[in-house]
Amino acid sequence: MYRSGAVMAWNVFKFCTALRGLGSIMILLVLGVVGVTYYAVVISNYGPALYDGGLDSLTALAVLLLFHCLLVMLLWSYFSVVFTDPGSVPPNWRPVLDEERGETDPLTGSEFDGLPAGPANPRIRYCRKCNQLKPPRCHHCSVCERCVLKMDHHCVWVVNCVGALNYKYFLLFLFYTFLETSVVTLSLLPHFIAFFSDGEIPGTPGTLATTFLAFVLNLAFALSVLGFLIMHISLVAGNTTTIEAYEKKTTPKWRYDLGRKRNFEQVFGVDKWYWFIPAYSEEDLRRIPALQGLEYPSKPDLDAQEF
Known part of the structure; x- marks a missing residue:
């Protein structure tokens, strides 16, 4: 049985508030790591190797092309997470259905009477800090000091919350960071080994x-990001968030688990051309309400189907 009081006693999310003062320092730190890596790979090693001729030049060209392509995608995804609002509750938002209990009867206007003054209605979710109703899967962020749609977590590396509108961009940032740091680690490995040789x-x-x-920084990031990437792949496969997984929902079957294929589409969309870039097609935004962060299909909404 989930006990909210016991969990909140060691809730790790509350410690994020101590990081509010870091602000853009984290962005500068990320750019600093990128700068050191760029200098080591392009200027110090593989840039000059382009003029060596033969196989060395071809190897250097291949490394530099792959490095720059991944770097562009990494920075594009990163700044998309930084500058994209994760999703806010629209002013005067009201639920049409009882989203929390999954009931299909419309809520009547009388059920909202007196909510701003004293939210005593147990059928709908209410944020006492923001003094407003909360859409399904919405949580209050103590760092941003507002409710965030389908909040996953507050990430200090991007100085922003990760939520409904930028979760895909965050996953792509992890993906391209892992690929980039792995490429850098492998390309600098011969030079790193040379430090321990007897030759000049x-x-x-x-x-x-x-x-x-x-080399040391990229190896460390590759290993750490791999762990986060695996964790978030499992979350996407189950159509859940970090907070929802942390809360240990008591239902044996998560109501938003639509099967792996549809769970993936709830984050990345249907259009395959947009899966690997931090953007959505207009058609996906129109056809998939979950990408807007306010409505989420659940199992009762679907026809019986095997995934």
Whole structure:
């Protein structure tokens, strides 16, 4: 049985409030890591190797092309998460149905009487901090100090909440970060091994130190991001969020679990051309209400079908 009081005693999300003051420092830190990596890969090692001729030039060209393509996608996804509002509750929003209990009878106007003054109606969700009704799967963020649609978590690395409108962008950021850091780690591995050899290592002390630092940083990020990526893949497969998984919903079958295929489409859309870029097609935005963050199909809404 889920006990909210016991869980809140060690709720890790409340510690995010201590990070509110970091602000854009985290963005500068990310750009700093990118800058060190770019200097090590492009300027110090593989850029000059383009002029060596033969197989070395071809290898350098392949590494640089892959590096720059992944870097563009990484930064595009990253700044899409940073600058995209995760989703706010529209002013004067009212539910048509009892979303929390999954009942199909429309709520009457009398059920809203007196809610702003004293939210005593148990049939609908209400945020006492924002003094407003809460759509399904919406949670209050103590860092942003507002309710966020389908809130997953507040991420200090992007200085923003991750919610309904930018969750896909966050996943793509993790995906391209893992690919980029893996490529950098593998490309700098021979240079890193050379540090422990007896032979003479070409380069200035500054370039050698940058190469060493870039390898260590990218290896660490690749391993850590891989763990987050695997976790979020499992969350997408079950159509749940980090908060919802943390809360340990008591229902044996999660009502928003539509099967892996439809769960994936609830985040990435149907249009395959948009799956790997931080954007949605107009058709997907029109056909899939979940991408707007206010309405979510559940099992009772679907025809019996195997996934």
